[in-house]
Amino acid sequence: MGISAADVKALREKTGLPMMECKKALTECNGDEAAAIEVLRKKGMAQIGKRAGKATSEGRVVCEIDPGSGRGVIVEVLCETEPVSNTEDFQKLVASAQQAALAVSDPTPESLLAQPTAHDPAVTIDTFLQDVVNRIRENIKLGRVATCAGNVGRYLHHDGKKGVLVEFSGDCPDELKADVCMHIVAMRPPYARREEVPAEDVERERELATESVKGKPEQIIEKIVTGKINKWYSEIVLLEQPFVKDDKKSVGQALREVSPELTINKVYRFEIGEG
Numbered sequence: 001m002g003i004s005a006a007d008v009k010a011l012r013e014k015t016g017l018p019m020m021e022c023k024k025a026l027t028e029c030n031g032d033e034a035a036a037i038e039v040l041r042k043k044g045m046a047q048i049g050k051r052a053g054k055a056t057s058e059g060r061v062v063c064e065i066d067p068g069s070g071r072g073v074i075v076e077v078l079c080e081t082e083p084v085s086n087t088e089d090f091q092k093l094v095a096s097a098q099q100a101a102l103a104v105s106d107p108t109p110e111s112l113l114a115q116p117t118a119h120d121p122a123v124t125i126d127t128f129l130q131d132v133v134n135r136i137r138e139n140i141k142l143g144r145v146a147t148c149a150g151n152v153g154r155y156l157h158h159d160g161k162k163g164v165l166v167e168f169s170g171d172c173p174d175e176l177k178a179d180v181c182m183h184i185v186a187m188r189p190p191y192a193r194r195e196e197v198p199a200e201d202v203e204r205e206r207e208l209a210t211e212s213v214k215g216k217p218e219q220i221i222e223k224i225v226t227g228k229i230n231k232w233y234s235e236i237v238l239l240e241q242p243f244v245k246d247d248k249k250s251v252g253q254a255l256r257e258v259s260p261e262l263t264i265n266k267v268y269r270f271e272i273g274e275g
Contacts, residue, residue, distance in 0.1 A: 003027055015040055016089075016135040041127075044134025054139040058082050060090070061163035061270045062098045063154045072152035073101035074165040075112075076143030076270045084140070085160075089132045092117065093140070096125050101145055109142040146268040153177030157185055161273070167266040170259055179245045180254075184269055189238035192267045197237065205232050238267060 003026045011022040011033055017040055029035035056078035063074040075097045079085050100115035101107040113126035120128075125142075133140050148167035155178060156163045164181040172180075191197050209228040213221050234240045239252035246254065255262040 003031055007031060007033070011036055015131070040134065041130065044130050054080050056080055056139055056141060056143075057273045058085050059143065059272045060085050060094050060160045061156065061272060062094050062160075063156050063163040063165050063270075064098050064102065065152050065154055066102050069149070070152060071102065071147060071149040072154055072165050072167075073098065073107065073145065073147045074154070074163050074268050074270055075101050075107075075145045076272065077140070078143045078272070079136075079140045080138040084136055084138050087136065089135065090140070092119050093125070093129060093132060095119075096128065097142055097145075100125060101147065107145045107147055109145055112142055112145065144270055146270075148266045148268070150265075151177075153181050155181030155185060162271045163269075165266075165268040166264060168255075169263045169265050170261065172255070172258060172262060176254065176258065179243075180251060180264075183241070183244045183251060184238065184267060186244055187238075187241055188269065188271075189241055189267075190236055192238045192264050194233055194237050194240065197233070202229070205229060239264065 003023055007026055008019055008023045011017075011026060012019055014033075015022065015037060021040065021043075022036070025036035025039045026033070028039060058081055059076060059078035061074065061076050063072065065072040075094075077090070077094045077097055079090060084090055096115070096117040096119070097112055099118045100112040103115060104111050113124065113129070115125055117123050117125055117128045129140060129142075146165060148165060151168040151170055151172055153166045153168065153172070153174075154164065162185050164184045166177070166181055166184065168177065206225065206229060209225045210221070212228070213224045216224060230240075234242065234250070239255075240250050243249055243251045243254045249257075252263070255264070
Protein backbone atom coordinates (compact mmCIF):
# COMPACT_ATOMS: atom_id res chain seq x y z
CA MET A 1 0.00 0.00 0.00
CA GLY A 2 1.07 3.59 -0.56
CA ILE A 3 2.26 5.65 2.40
CA SER A 4 1.01 9.23 2.24
CA ALA A 5 3.03 12.27 3.24
CA ALA A 6 0.37 13.02 5.85
CA ASP A 7 0.89 9.60 7.45
CA VAL A 8 4.64 10.14 7.59
CA LYS A 9 4.20 13.63 9.02
CA ALA A 10 1.82 12.35 11.72
CA LEU A 11 4.30 9.67 12.77
CA ARG A 12 7.12 12.19 12.71
CA GLU A 13 5.17 14.48 15.07
CA LYS A 14 4.48 11.62 17.47
CA THR A 15 8.01 10.22 17.59
CA GLY A 16 10.24 13.17 16.76
CA LEU A 17 12.26 10.95 14.42
CA PRO A 18 13.48 11.80 10.89
CA MET A 19 10.93 11.67 8.08
CA MET A 20 12.77 8.94 6.17
CA GLU A 21 12.93 6.67 9.24
CA CYS A 22 9.21 7.19 9.81
CA LYS A 23 8.39 6.43 6.19
CA LYS A 24 10.54 3.30 6.26
CA ALA A 25 8.84 2.05 9.43
CA LEU A 26 5.37 2.71 8.02
CA THR A 27 6.26 0.93 4.80
CA GLU A 28 7.61 -2.04 6.75
CA CYS A 29 4.35 -2.19 8.74
CA ASN A 30 2.01 -1.65 5.82
CA GLY A 31 0.84 1.71 7.14
CA ASP A 32 0.05 0.47 10.67
CA GLU A 33 1.09 3.44 12.81
CA ALA A 34 1.09 1.58 16.15
CA ALA A 35 3.25 -1.18 14.69
CA ALA A 36 5.57 1.40 13.14
CA ILE A 37 6.00 3.11 16.52
CA GLU A 38 6.95 -0.23 18.04
CA VAL A 39 9.48 -0.88 15.27
CA LEU A 40 11.03 2.54 15.85
CA ARG A 41 11.13 1.93 19.61
CA LYS A 42 12.98 -1.36 19.11
CA LYS A 43 15.49 0.43 16.92
CA GLY A 44 15.81 2.96 19.71
CA MET A 45 16.73 0.17 22.12
CA ALA A 46 19.49 -0.80 19.71
CA GLN A 47 20.69 2.81 19.79
CA ILE A 48 20.93 2.64 23.58
CA GLY A 49 23.09 -0.47 23.28
CA LYS A 50 25.36 1.13 20.68
CA ARG A 51 25.87 4.32 22.67
CA ALA A 52 26.12 2.75 26.13
CA GLY A 53 29.91 3.05 26.15
CA LYS A 54 29.95 6.73 25.21
CA ALA A 55 31.20 9.09 27.92
CA THR A 56 28.50 11.12 29.68
CA SER A 57 30.41 14.13 30.94
CA GLU A 58 27.55 16.63 30.57
CA GLY A 59 24.08 16.85 32.05
CA ARG A 60 22.15 18.47 34.85
CA VAL A 61 21.79 18.23 38.62
CA VAL A 62 18.46 18.91 40.28
CA CYS A 63 17.69 19.13 43.99
CA GLU A 64 14.40 19.83 45.69
CA ILE A 65 12.72 19.70 49.10
CA ASP A 66 9.14 18.50 49.41
CA PRO A 67 7.25 21.28 51.26
CA GLY A 68 4.91 18.79 52.91
CA SER A 69 7.28 16.18 54.28
CA GLY A 70 10.47 18.26 54.36
CA ARG A 71 12.25 15.42 52.59
CA GLY A 72 14.94 16.46 50.11
CA VAL A 73 16.33 14.76 47.02
CA ILE A 74 19.24 15.37 44.69
CA VAL A 75 19.45 13.71 41.28
CA GLU A 76 21.98 13.70 38.47
CA VAL A 77 20.96 13.11 34.82
CA LEU A 78 23.80 12.63 32.34
CA CYS A 79 24.34 13.02 28.60
CA GLU A 80 27.23 13.33 26.17
CA THR A 81 27.12 16.99 25.13
CA GLU A 82 26.08 20.38 26.52
CA PRO A 83 23.51 21.22 23.78
CA VAL A 84 21.53 18.06 24.54
CA SER A 85 21.27 19.01 28.22
CA ASN A 86 19.40 22.15 27.13
CA THR A 87 16.79 20.40 24.98
CA GLU A 88 13.14 20.22 26.00
CA ASP A 89 13.23 16.42 26.05
CA PHE A 90 16.20 16.36 28.41
CA GLN A 91 14.61 18.93 30.71
CA LYS A 92 11.45 16.82 30.83
CA LEU A 93 13.56 13.82 31.80
CA VAL A 94 15.25 15.82 34.58
CA ALA A 95 11.88 17.03 35.92
CA SER A 96 10.55 13.48 35.90
CA ALA A 97 13.60 12.14 37.72
CA GLN A 98 13.15 14.77 40.43
CA GLN A 99 9.44 14.04 40.81
CA ALA A 100 10.09 10.30 40.95
CA ALA A 101 12.83 10.66 43.55
CA LEU A 102 10.42 12.56 45.82
CA ALA A 103 7.79 9.85 45.32
CA VAL A 104 10.07 6.89 46.16
CA SER A 105 11.12 6.38 49.78
CA ASP A 106 14.61 5.05 49.04
CA PRO A 107 15.32 6.13 45.46
CA THR A 108 17.95 4.55 43.24
CA PRO A 109 18.54 5.17 39.52
CA GLU A 110 16.99 1.77 38.82
CA SER A 111 13.86 2.40 40.90
CA LEU A 112 13.27 5.77 39.24
CA LEU A 113 13.09 4.22 35.77
CA ALA A 114 9.84 2.44 36.65
CA GLN A 115 8.13 5.66 37.79
CA PRO A 116 5.79 7.72 35.57
CA THR A 117 7.05 10.82 33.79
CA ALA A 118 6.00 14.24 35.05
CA HIS A 119 4.50 15.25 31.70
CA ASP A 120 2.63 11.97 30.96
CA PRO A 121 1.75 9.56 33.81
CA ALA A 122 1.01 6.84 31.25
CA VAL A 123 4.68 6.75 30.18
CA THR A 124 7.47 5.48 32.44
CA ILE A 125 10.78 7.28 32.74
CA ASP A 126 12.48 4.24 31.23
CA THR A 127 10.29 4.34 28.12
CA PHE A 128 10.68 8.10 27.75
CA LEU A 129 14.45 7.83 28.15
CA GLN A 130 14.56 5.22 25.38
CA ASP A 131 12.50 7.45 23.10
CA VAL A 132 14.75 10.44 23.81
CA VAL A 133 17.90 8.44 23.05
CA ASN A 134 16.29 7.27 19.83
CA ARG A 135 15.53 10.86 18.81
CA ILE A 136 18.70 12.57 20.00
CA ARG A 137 21.16 9.72 19.34
CA GLU A 138 23.23 10.32 22.47
CA ASN A 139 23.94 8.23 25.52
CA ILE A 140 21.63 9.50 28.26
CA LYS A 141 21.29 7.97 31.69
CA LEU A 142 20.26 8.61 35.27
CA GLY A 143 23.33 9.15 37.42
CA ARG A 144 23.54 9.45 41.19
CA VAL A 145 20.54 10.00 43.45
CA ALA A 146 20.35 10.67 47.18
CA THR A 147 17.79 11.71 49.76
CA CYS A 148 17.62 12.99 53.31
CA ALA A 149 14.91 14.17 55.68
CA GLY A 150 14.35 16.38 58.69
CA ASN A 151 16.10 19.74 58.71
CA VAL A 152 17.25 19.89 55.11
CA GLY A 153 18.98 22.61 53.13
CA ARG A 154 19.68 22.71 49.42
CA TYR A 155 21.47 24.79 46.82
CA LEU A 156 21.53 24.50 43.04
CA HIS A 157 24.18 26.50 41.21
CA HIS A 158 22.96 28.77 38.41
CA ASP A 159 24.59 26.58 35.73
CA GLY A 160 22.53 23.55 36.79
CA LYS A 161 25.69 21.44 37.01
CA LYS A 162 26.39 21.63 40.74
CA GLY A 163 24.00 20.97 43.58
CA VAL A 164 24.12 20.32 47.32
CA LEU A 165 21.72 18.65 49.73
CA VAL A 166 22.47 18.87 53.46
CA GLU A 167 20.78 17.29 56.46
CA PHE A 168 21.28 19.38 59.62
CA SER A 169 20.96 17.81 63.07
CA GLY A 170 18.36 20.33 64.22
CA ASP A 171 16.57 23.57 63.45
CA CYS A 172 18.70 25.96 61.43
CA PRO A 173 17.76 29.35 59.96
CA ASP A 174 17.04 29.19 56.22
CA GLU A 175 19.66 31.84 55.46
CA LEU A 176 22.39 29.87 57.25
CA LYS A 177 21.28 26.67 55.53
CA ALA A 178 21.66 28.37 52.16
CA ASP A 179 25.03 29.87 53.08
CA VAL A 180 26.40 26.50 54.23
CA CYS A 181 25.18 24.82 51.04
CA MET A 182 26.82 27.51 48.89
CA HIS A 183 30.01 27.09 50.93
CA ILE A 184 30.01 23.38 50.11
CA VAL A 185 29.61 24.05 46.39
CA ALA A 186 32.50 26.52 46.43
CA MET A 187 34.93 24.74 48.77
CA ARG A 188 34.18 21.10 47.84
CA PRO A 189 35.00 19.53 51.25
CA PRO A 190 35.44 15.76 50.84
CA TYR A 191 34.33 15.10 54.43
CA ALA A 192 31.70 16.63 56.71
CA ARG A 193 33.28 15.63 60.02
CA ARG A 194 36.74 14.67 61.25
CA GLU A 195 35.51 11.16 62.08
CA GLU A 196 34.85 10.46 58.39
CA VAL A 197 38.49 10.90 57.34
CA PRO A 198 40.07 7.46 56.75
CA ALA A 199 42.48 6.45 59.52
CA GLU A 200 45.20 5.61 57.00
CA ASP A 201 45.02 9.15 55.58
CA VAL A 202 45.37 10.64 59.06
CA GLU A 203 48.34 8.40 59.82
CA ARG A 204 50.05 9.29 56.56
CA GLU A 205 49.56 13.01 57.22
CA ARG A 206 50.89 12.59 60.75
CA GLU A 207 53.99 10.84 59.42
CA LEU A 208 54.60 13.65 56.92
CA ALA A 209 54.14 16.27 59.62
CA THR A 210 56.50 14.44 61.97
CA GLU A 211 59.10 14.07 59.24
CA SER A 212 58.94 17.81 58.53
CA VAL A 213 59.88 18.76 62.12
CA LYS A 214 62.83 16.46 62.58
CA GLY A 215 65.59 18.23 64.47
CA LYS A 216 63.19 20.50 66.33
CA PRO A 217 63.31 20.53 70.16
CA GLU A 218 61.55 17.44 71.52
CA GLN A 219 59.20 19.45 73.74
CA ILE A 220 57.59 21.31 70.82
CA ILE A 221 57.45 18.55 68.19
CA GLU A 222 54.03 17.23 69.25
CA LYS A 223 52.59 20.72 69.42
CA ILE A 224 53.82 21.52 65.89
CA VAL A 225 52.58 18.18 64.52
CA THR A 226 49.17 18.69 66.11
CA GLY A 227 49.00 22.17 64.59
CA LYS A 228 49.81 20.83 61.13
CA ILE A 229 47.20 18.08 61.44
CA ASN A 230 44.56 20.58 62.56
CA LYS A 231 45.38 22.83 59.60
CA TRP A 232 45.04 19.85 57.27
CA TYR A 233 41.66 19.02 58.78
CA SER A 234 40.57 22.64 58.21
CA GLU A 235 41.21 22.17 54.50
CA ILE A 236 39.28 18.92 53.99
CA VAL A 237 36.61 18.77 56.73
CA LEU A 238 33.50 20.88 56.23
CA LEU A 239 32.84 21.72 59.87
CA GLU A 240 36.44 22.86 60.33
CA GLN A 241 36.80 24.88 57.13
CA PRO A 242 36.82 28.70 57.44
CA PHE A 243 33.26 29.77 56.62
CA VAL A 244 33.19 31.61 53.28
CA LYS A 245 30.59 34.04 54.64
CA ASP A 246 32.87 34.93 57.57
CA ASP A 247 36.33 33.36 57.52
CA LYS A 248 36.99 34.48 61.08
CA LYS A 249 34.99 31.44 62.18
CA SER A 250 34.64 27.84 61.00
CA VAL A 251 31.45 26.37 59.55
CA GLY A 252 31.05 24.40 62.79
CA GLN A 253 31.34 27.56 64.87
CA ALA A 254 28.73 29.31 62.75
CA LEU A 255 26.33 26.44 63.43
CA ARG A 256 27.08 26.33 67.16
CA GLU A 257 26.27 30.03 67.43
CA VAL A 258 22.70 29.05 66.53
CA SER A 259 22.65 26.09 68.93
CA PRO A 260 25.55 24.43 70.83
CA GLU A 261 24.56 21.01 69.53
CA LEU A 262 23.80 21.98 65.93
CA THR A 263 25.89 20.07 63.41
CA ILE A 264 25.58 18.33 60.04
CA ASN A 265 24.44 14.73 59.64
CA LYS A 266 24.70 14.21 55.88
CA VAL A 267 26.11 16.03 52.87
CA TYR A 268 25.53 15.21 49.21
CA ARG A 269 27.40 17.30 46.66
CA PHE A 270 26.89 16.39 43.00
CA GLU A 271 28.82 18.03 40.18
CA ILE A 272 28.49 17.05 36.55
CA GLY A 273 31.70 15.52 35.24
CA GLU A 274 33.16 14.49 38.60
CA GLY A 275 31.66 11.01 38.75
